[in-house]
Amino acid sequence: GENVEQHPSTLSVQEGDSAVIKCTYSDSASNYFPWYKQELGKGPQLIIDIRSNVGEKKDQRIAVTLNKTAKHFSLHITETQPEDSAVYFCAANRDGGFKTIFGAGTRLFVKA
């Protein structure tokens, strides 16, 4: 079945540094790739997403890149801040949202 692999499982960076989280997917028909942030004790919240017809998308300090040929996509956070500390999930699905497959998550620590 469809699978999404996410690396690393844990990432620790110094405040102000960049953080990169990488994901690969198995279903070549996947065309929507959201990223969710989960803070302690809360449900995941969408922070950025990308569709298969673009290669990169930015929103302030956050960017996502997509390589359809290699079937991988990445989340880039620049100028990290302590409030960026959370668990981040990548996900993939076809046609907009049903049966979304999530990666295992990356726990990001930003040290002040």
Add this chain to the structure above:
Amino acid sequence: NAGVTQTPKFQVLKTGQSMTLQCAQDMNHEYMSWYRQDPGMGLRLIHYSVGAGITDQGEVPNGYNVSRSTTEDFPLRLLSAAPSQTSVYFCASSQDRQSSYNEQFFGPGTRLTVL
């Protein structure tokens, strides 16, 4: 708007007991789903619904039942709880099943322990 609400926040069950996890949304979303979150395994889809009266299975449906009698509510029933069902359960909703690329809105979760 309250968004997606879930009750209870915490629950402890004994093996073999049954219970219902409640989920409600006030955004008039058509699509609702249930996930379980286990350490190192991300979020796995249990059941989902594309509208009132319509439900379908996700990746890990065994041991769980759902129904969708109204747009707002999507309860998850554990028929006979097992220790393997110890997990954090999240309900989510999204706007319109006819639209592509729907953001899912998640509830705060229910932490379930089965002894």
